[in-house]
Amino acid sequence: MATTRQAHTVWDGDLLSGSGVVTFDSSGIGDFPVSWPSRAEQANGRTSPEELIAGAHSGCFSMALSHGLAGAGTPPTRLETKADVTFQPGEGITGIHLTVEGRVPGLDQEGFQAAAEEAKKNCPVSQALSGTEITLTAKLA
Numbered sequence: 001m002a003t004t005r006q007a008h009t010v011w012d013g014d015l016l017s018g019s020g021v022v023t024f025d026s027s028g029i030g031d032f033p034v035s036w037p038s039r040a041e042q043a044n045g046r047t048s049p050e051e052l053i054a055g056a057h058s059g060c061f062s063m064a065l066s067h068g069l070a071g072a073g074t075p076p077t078r079l080e081t082k083a084d085v086t087f088q089p090g091e092g093i094t095g096i097h098l099t100v101e102g103r104v105p106g107l108d109q110e111g112f113q114a115a116a117e118e119a120k121k122n123c124p125v126s127q128a129l130s131g132t133e134i135t136l137t138a139k140l141a
Contacts, residue, residue: 009034022047040089050093054083057125061098064123068115069104078103078141096129099137113138 005027011020019035038046058081069076084097100116107115116138120126126134 050085054085058083060123060125065119074107
C-alpha cells in the first residue's frame with residue numbers, strides 16, 4: 001500500500017532577509033524555522049533543506065541496511081548513520097556522504113561494506129537523489 005506524507009512551509013519576505021517555518025503535517029512533530037543564513041552560513045538554531053534531506057537519507061539508509069543484513073541472516077544490533085549534505089550557494093547540493101558504524105554479530109568488515117553499498121544503492125531516498133554524488137564510509141564497531 002502506498003503512503004503519502006505531507007509537510008508545508010510558510011515563507012515571509014525575500015530570500016536573503018526573509019524566513020520561514022517548515023511544518024511536518026503527517027507526524028505533527030513540530031514547526032522548524034528556516035532562513036537563507038541558516039542554509040548558506042551558520043544554522044543558529046534554524047534548519048535548512050539540506051539538514052532535512054540529511055535526516056531523511058540517514059533514516060532511510062539505516063532502514064535499508066538493517067533490512068538487508070537481517071535478510072542475509074546477520075541482523076544488526078545497532079546502526080548509527082550520519083549523512084553530510086553539502087550545499088554550495090550558486091551551485092546547489094554538490095554531494096552527500098553517508099557514514100555508518102554498525103554492530104553486526106557474525107559479519108566481517110568486507111561483508112558489512114558490501115551490505116552498506118547495496119543499501120546505499122537501493123534505499124528509496126538514495127534513488128530519489130540519484131542526480132547527486134553519494135559516497136559512503138562503513139565500518140564495524
